[in-house]
Amino acid sequence: MDSLGLFILLLLLCFQGTAASDANKSPWTYTGSVGQSQWSEYFPDCGGTSQSPIDVVTTQTKYDPTLSPLTPLGYNQHGSKPFTLHNNGHTVVIELPEWMGLGGLPWLFTAVQMHLHWGNGGPDHGSSEHTINGLSADAELHVVHYNSELYPNISAAMRQRNGLAVLGILIVTGEETNLAFNNILSYLSRIRNADQKAFIPAFDVQSLLPKDLGSYYRYNGSLTTPPCYQGVIWTLFHEMVQISKAQLLKLETILYASRAEDHEKMLLQDNYRVTQPLNRRVIFTSFSGESRKELTSGEVTAIVIGVMCGCVGLAVIVRFIVKTIRSTSSWDILPSNRPAPTPRTKEPETAKEKQQDVVLNSTTEGQKTEESSSFLQTEP
Template sequence: MDSVGLSLSLILLVLQWTHIQAVETYWAYRGSAGQSKWPEYFPDCGGSTQSPVDVETTQSQYVPSLGPVIPLGYSQSGNVPFSLSNNGHTVMVPLPPWMGLGGLPALYTAVQLHLHWGNGAAGASGAAGSEHTLNGQRTAAELHVVHFNSELYPNMTEAMTQRDGLAVLGVLIETGEETNQGFGNILNYLGRVRYAGQRVSIPAFDVQSLLPTDLGRYFRYNGSLTTPPCFESVLWTVFAETVKISEAQLLKLETVLYSSKPGDSDRLILEDNYRTIQPLNLRTVLSSFPTESAKVYAAGEVSAIVIGALCGCVGLAVIIRFIVKTIRFFKHLHNERIVVNRSTSSWDVLPSIRPAPMPRTKEPEKEQKQDVALSTTSDLGKREEPASPGQAQA
């Protein structure tokens, strides 16, 4: 009985250990093994420096010494095909070891890239699926490019457990009108890895085509992996400039993949694979540029703002010129009025006191006097005329 009891105890322990191991290796974003349960089986997931976080742009600390991120070998795809896989949590592309990252405190070697997204329910509150948020706003999706510190550690496995072991680039993705050819190198092959565990070879491509144009504007902080085991070993770089993919590309990402395996009876759509925002606690988010505005703009928005500002300046200049010309016109008109007034008689200036014209009733008398004067003068002339000789002898 003792041996039988011991055997039963051992069997129960083995079954219990197997169950624990199964629980520890399985996790999900929702359900009984969802995010709220992660700290129970992965203690680091309950740490104080977890990721992702909400980046409040106006609260970040500007550090002028933070230079641009320098991709190394990203464009050297080579002749060896890439591999695309569905691991049940995301789609992932392992990267060749000649790719790396400069502009950081150490040299980092590329490991892999993967995506996070929301769901295909248009207009749903949870449709957006980026992990990091800017000023509380979540974008459509997010790309992560993972690297390990190859100056200090020999591989990813050892580096991921160390405080300074990893560096991850975070690229926020929005939707636009045009198809993104860079992301098309991945999204066009999703139909070949629909189920968890499937893998397919895809043509090698320029990985830098997935990054934003401006690699000098970003936010940086110390955080963690956003999936179990949630090791707090990541130096995060989240770019301020977003990239855009088309609505059709986003819909494909949100609806084509399954988190279940081909033989599973229930096919579960792989969606909403983003972790909720974690407390920042005492951490400070650094920025490589002054963040005077609370909004982070995409490249197209920056161009629109610049063009709008230029148009506004031109319009303001036209308005000022019009006002100046109008003031000069009225000033000139005022001066002309003053000159005219000075050259006008006092009667024209004060017509109300002009005297009334004199009546002309005595004009006939004046004419009569003139006639009398003329007649008198004529008579005098006659009187002074000398007498003729005949008139004098008689």
């Protein structure tokens, strides 16, 4: 090979190395050249067989009676030190103090941070990461913990099996304002641009969670963002949390994925990963399907109408029975069927009088006989 060919070869190798280095340093996004469909090219774990999020098909889950309710540790003991709110260009992150943790798992897990995933306010609701039977919620909250019994920090734990534990809370919209979420949403204007941070008043983190912490789905998965390490114990709560439509709209429209100095502004929206294949994993539930069957609004309406109709029908039947009983047992309403009482006669008195007459007659005749006898005896 001549010197020119060697020079060209070295130039190509240098170019390829620089391109690979630039690709590894490139900030990942949810769409675009380093979007989620290309994550596995730069972050190999993102192409693994135990990725998150997933679609939970409830008919394919397995009930595990050994799964106990989770116990938040120190969630409501926020102290006086403020929390840090951070826009990292991918989501809004709330850093949590180290005294917060999670019980109810095989190991003790220490809280690290929590963050949100949401959509773009459009008509297509596909804004949560996890889905239930193919249906998406409007947003999703994740609370991240690391295994503090086995590892010294999250950097060491996140690469290991069972190193992390993440709580997933599905969020839906309604008419009522969720005051707990205002502890976060009210301060988003302070971190509108990527890489901005702000201190916010500490608050009760447990108020963000659903009331029922004993009903959930459990499976082994991964981080839902690069580097997608597959050492996460996932707990997705069955009960969803509700915020108002105005609160969701604020979350969807106030933050930017771009920095303050960037000329092109880009809203931070649709920051959710599509569901990943379940492969051979099993999704366990802490509740049985019979005891926790979720009724649709149509089923609830049908049950209410059925109960009301049943009550009305029962009232009509009872009234008819009572009316029938009264009509057949009242002597004042219908003619009596009893035989008329037989009027008393004077026969017994007449017989008695005749008997007395006989006695009197016999007595008179006896007296007459005695008188006759006496008269005969006194005759000379």
